[in-house]
Amino acid sequence: MRPVRVVHLGLGGFFRAHQAWYTGFDEEWGIAAFTGRSAALAEDLTRQQGRYTLVVRGPSTDDLQVQTSVVAAHPGSDATTWRALVADPAVAVLTITMTEAAYASGGVVADRLVTGLSARRLAGSGPIAVVSCDNLPGNGEVTAHAVHELAARLDPALDEWITANVSFVTTMVDRITPRTTPADIRDVAEAGGWPDAAPVITEPYTEWILSGEFPAGRPAWERGGARFVDDVVPHETRKLLLLNGGHSLLAYAGSALGHETVAAAVADPTCRAWLDQWWDEACRHVPLPADELTAYRAALMDRFANPRIRHTLAQIAADGSQKMRIRVVPVLRGERAADRMPVGAARVLAAWIDHLRGAGAPVTDAGAGPYAERAHSVGEVLALLAPDLAGDTDLIAATEALSGSEVRR
Secondary structure: OOOEEEEEEOOOHHHHHOHHHHHOOOOOOEEEEEOOOOOHHHHHHHHOOOOEEEEEEOOOOEEEEEEOOEEEEEOOOOHHHHHHHHHOOOOOEEEEOOOHHHHOOOOHHHHHHHHHHHHHHHHOOOOEEEEEOOOOOOHHHHHHHHHHHHHHHHOHHHHHHHHHHEEEEEEEEEOOOOOOOHHHHHHHHHHHOOOOOOOEEEOOOOEEEEEOOOOOOOOOHHHHOOEEOOOOHHHHHHHHHHHHHHHHHHHHHHHHOOOOEHHHHHOOHHHHHHHHHHHHHHHOOOOOOHHHHHHHHHHHHHHHHOOOOOOEHHHHHOOHHHHHHHHOHHHHHHHHHOOOOOHHHHHHHHHHHHHHOOOOOOOOOOOOHHHHHOOOOHHHHHHHHOHHHOOOHHHHHHHHHHOOHHHHO
């Protein structure tokens, strides 16, 4: 069995399709993973000794790959084991895949990390790298800020130790991973020949770009194609605006038209036209060469159109109050600063407000309350979402014109 040298928080499908898959190329590194909340997945994987099937689903065929990099799975409630593993001197890397909301002040990420790092300090176990793998701009900096803020409040000496011993690595991650369905589980059991209770469905495309230091070493993730760069920001911006922002457009505007999946939405010429309009605007704010962006857009359209990846718009629509800030607001700001009216970005905003009013996919968002209360007024929503734009009467008028029946056409 692989030795545990990585501890992971957020034992879900994306982690198992992405970081765990990359780690699988280095047999000297094993992962002990913790769920965010539910114990059920940890129990399923424990019964399977951590093994699970990764189904790489292309447009016409599946490639079933049994993964073995996860050597232990624990419920997030097992604080004792969490502290013990993070404190283990053999552990060199701590990775995270949680929702954007988990990074909020007082959220799960800071609480778990500070608890574990405190135990590591007391054990005298030396330096460690913390690697966020979430869709947040500057996710390494966001994680560092959350950790230092809580540590300084609880114990200034711990905060000093973290400064001296913990690196925070920034990453850009990309691999579409829809939720596994009961039908998927049945199909994998039949095709794979064993009763896998926790398979993961994913697309062939994958990308991982990292920037930062690993003071105690790391797996050879580059064997799976990971890239290490000085500056993640251009790649991160490309992905957040084009892929994630495109997803948000389809989740709200596409579901309002009655579509259930990304593939169904992009098969609709109206949605495709809206997507191209959004991408035209967003590309002006991605600091990469035009030919690279053109190629990325073409690859995205192929990925979105894959009919065998059932990526539901309802899944993407969740937690919009967190996602809109980082996926759409930067384009609204950038376009208005250039004295342009961003119709594509305004359409995403209008569709999200309609979503809060009850259109399309159901609202699944712990932070939606204040926005839903103000959803009768674009200006009031903007006052919460982007206060600097709340007085932009032209933008408000354009967004109002795109809401309701217009966004459903």
